[in-house]
Amino acid sequence: MDNLGELKKLIVKYIEQLDEEKAVNLTNKALNKGMDPITLVETVNMGMERVGKLYENKDYYIADLILSGLIFRKILELDKMKKYFLQNKDKGLGKVVLGTVKGDIHDIGKDIFKGMLEANGFEVIDLGVDVPKEEFVKAVKENKPDIVSMSAALTNTIETMRDVVKAFLKAGIRDKVKVIAGANHMNADISKYIGADGFSNEASTGTKICLKWMKEKQMRSNK
Structure with missing residues (x-):
């Protein structure tokens, strides 16, 4: 669970399953363990792509698609993510x-x-x-x-x-x-x-x- 590779897999899994609490908690844990925000955003995007495919296959509904977007926004609002964005914006x-x-x-x-x-x-x-x-x-x-x-x-x-x-x-x-x-x-x-x-x-x-x-x-x- 402490391995960043395993954390990435779990983050993708829980975003795909639309488990907001687990997805947000694991992304926060990944950041605290040293995962850089760019890698984290790419990881979250992988989960979002899976949600999109499930929607296209009619396994998910529009409400599920919206929920995945809300999870993504909540992850972007994590303190370390916002701090990173502000630092990079000045570049x-x-x-x-x-x-x-x-x-x-x-x-x-x-x-x-x-x-x-x-x-x-x-x-x-x-x-x-x-x-x-x-x-x-x-x-x-x-x-x-x-x-x-x-x-x-x-x-x-x-x-x-x-x-x-x-x-x-x-x-x-x-x-x-x-x-x-x-x-x-x-x-x-x-x-x-x-x-x-x-x-x-x-x-x-x-x-x-x-x-x-x-x-x-x-x-x-x-x-």
């Missing part, structure tokens, strides 16, 4: 404007991605859900982010995402930011149709893409 790795697009109120995937970005040192401006294209444009102009992340769970938001990118073009700010589209149904063809620079079906991959973009930007600025 100024990069800035991300994040939001679930107009017509979609799903926030679980968005919140997981936000947590992983913050754990890796990004400053995140979270616009919330059901965000119209005008709000994305306004946020980019006001915050001057490096990256914009559009999140969605519904397949009928593809055109909405495309409209956001078109709005960036019209406002003359498209070349100022990288755009990543996140959704379970996203693929390379849809991403290209939307006009995004990249896409992801899950939070850890999306985070790696954002880190890669920031590394490339740093290399360009050093030339």
Whole structure:
């Protein structure tokens, strides 16, 4: 039980089983035993992915999906997690404007991605859900982010995402930011149709893409 590897397995198991008390207690124990917050967030994400698959297979209901999101948020609120996020925020790795697009109120995937970005040192401006294209444009102009992340769970938001990118073009700010589209149904063809620079079906991959973009930007600025 004291082995971090075993703790990781149990954390994934109890998140999958939606056992909030055991999941939160074990994540706190893992932090106290030296597990770094990034590894912990990735571990929690593994459990969340299992919940998502159970939902897709109709073994879980929407209420179960919501509960898994609440467990994730409670883990992010642990003192050591919040302290780590605050410390990394000051590193100024990069800035991300994040939001679930107009017509979609799903926030679980968005919140997981936000947590992983913050754990890796990004400053995140979270616009919330059901965000119209005008709000994305306004946020980019006001915050001057490096990256914009559009999140969605519904397949009928593809055109909405495309409209956001078109709005960036019209406002003359498209070349100022990288755009990543996140959704379970996203693929390379849809991403290209939307006009995004990249896409992801899950939070850890999306985070790696954002880190890669920031590394490339740093290399360009050093030339």
